[in-house]
Amino acid sequence: MTSIDATTKTRDLRRSALDRATAMRLAGTEYSRCADAVDQIAPDQWRNRTDCPAWHVHDLVGHILGMAEMAASIREEARQRRIASRAGGEYIDALTDLQVREHAALTPAELASRLRRIGPKAARGRRRTPGFIRRRSMPMPGMHVDGQSEWWTIGYLIDTILTRDPWMHRIDLSRAIDRPLHLTPEHDGVIVADVVAEWAARHGRPYQLQLTGPVGGHWSRGIGNPTIDIDAIQFCRAVSGREQLPGLLATFVPF
Numbered sequence: 186m187t188s189i190d191a192t193t194k195t196r197d198l199r200r201s202a203l204d205r206a207t208a209m210r211l212a213g214t215e216y217s218r219c220a221d222a223v224d225q226i227a228p229d230q231w232r233n234r235t236d237c238p239a240w241h242v243h244d245l246v247g248h249i250l251g252m253a254e255m256a257a258s259i260r261e262e263a264r265q266r267r268i269a270s271r272a273g274g275e276y277i278d279a280l281t282d283l284q285v286r287e288h289a290a291l292t293p294a295e296l297a298s299r300l301r302r303i304g305p306k307a308a309r310g311r312r313r314t315p316g317f318i319r320r321r322s323m324p325m326p327g328m329h330v331d332g333q334s335e336w337w338t339i340g341y342l343i344d345t346i347l348t349r350d351p352w353m354h355r356i357d358l359s360r361a362i363d364r365p366l367h368l369t370p371e372h373d374g375v376i377v378a379d380v381v382a383e384w385a386a387r388h389g390r391p392y393q394l395q396l397t398g399p400v401g402g403h404w405s406r407g408i409g410n411p412t413i414d415i416d417a418i419q420f421c422r423a424v425s426g427r428e429q430l431p432g433l434l435a436t437f438v439p440f
Contacts, residue, residue, distance in 0.1 A: 198322055199337045201344035203379055208344035209312045214372050216304030219249055219351045223297045225364050231293050235361040236427050237354075242361050243293070244285045249351050250300050251284025256347055257306035276325055311343050319343060328439050335439075345379070346439060352376055353425055353440040356418060366418070374400040377417050380438055384424050388436040396420055 201208060223246055231243045240248070255262045265283060272279035288296065319340030327337035327346070337346075352373070359366045366373075377400050385392065391407025396417035413433065415423075423430040424438040 197336060199327070199335060199341050201319075201338070201341045202382060203344055205344065207375065208348070209308065211348045211372060211375060212311055212344075213305070213308040215348050215351050215355075215376075216253060216308055218367055218372075219355050220297070220301040220304055221367065222355050222358050222364070223249075223300055226293065226297075226358075226362055228293070230362045233361045236357045236422075240285065242358065243289070243296070245354055245357060245361070246296050246300065247285045247288030247291070248281050249354055250288055250296060250303065251281075252347065252350060253300065253303045253307040256308075256343075257303055257310045259310075270325070275329070277328065307347075311347060314339070314343050316340075330437055330439070349376065349380070349440040353421065353427075356422065357427075368399045368418075370400055374402070377421060378402065378404075380421055380424065384433075384436055384438050387438065388433050390433065392433055394420075 203211070226242060226246075231241070233242045234240075235242060235245050237245060251265070255265050265280060269276055269280035269283055272283070291299070319338060321339050323337050323339055323342060326334035327342065328335050356366060358364075368374075377396065381394065381396070381402075381404050385394075385404065385406060391410045393403075393405045393410045393412040395401070395403050395412050395414045397414065398417045401417040415430075415434070419428065420434070421438075421440075422428050423434045424436060425440045426437060429435070
């Protein structure tokens with residue numbers, strides 16, 4: 186485990202910007218929409234490649250299921266974390282590799298059924314996490330950003346990342362199987378707006394941003410800056426690192 190000065194760690198902890206009620210509403214809806222998306226996978230599409238270079242569709246769904254299982258059970262979270270921590274290397278890579286491997290033998294029907302069942306349990310597990318736990322620091326860096334270890338509160342993981350992760354993978358899945366995304370302003374639009382707010386805070390520079398599409402909008406800071414005009418989903422893919430775009434769009438936001 187990486188160690189840092191306790192004062193610096195507390196000061197630099199990344200926290201969720203979503204209010205609790207909104208975060209939990211988004212969580213429940215996203216698990217349901219992921220299950221719906223998986224139900225649309227045709228039998229011959231489970232081996233299609235995805236935007237995650239090492240994964241095909243079956244691997245992607247196995248990861249989504251594994252993360253939901255972690256969220257649903259304290260015991261399962263501890264088990265997966267223990268195994269991934271012992272694997273060495275980057276923790277998140279070891280964790281996702283474990284999830285893919287442990288679900289590799291499941292049939293598509295089993296994956297779909299288990300994801301449908303675990304979603305409501307995962308949402309409840311996240312909702313039950315008390316405030317004093319959510320305010321604590323995670324025991325290891327959440328991610329390395331620009332070569333630096335970034336420390337998160339448990340609440341940032343539970344209220345923000347655990348919804349962004351399946352949401353982005355639902356986008357990956359729609360591209361892999363060539364099916365349209367189910368997008369609504371009251372769900373996906375809120376997730377996009379939260380990503381924009383974090384993106385703006387991370388780069389800290391003046392900007393004019395026009396996101397197009399059904400969950401787009403306009404955001405700005407300062408005046409006289411050229412407008413970045415881009416589809417909302419492409420914007421999120423860019424800041425997640427899935428597309429390499431120039432300028433402020435190269436600012437990384439965790440998913």
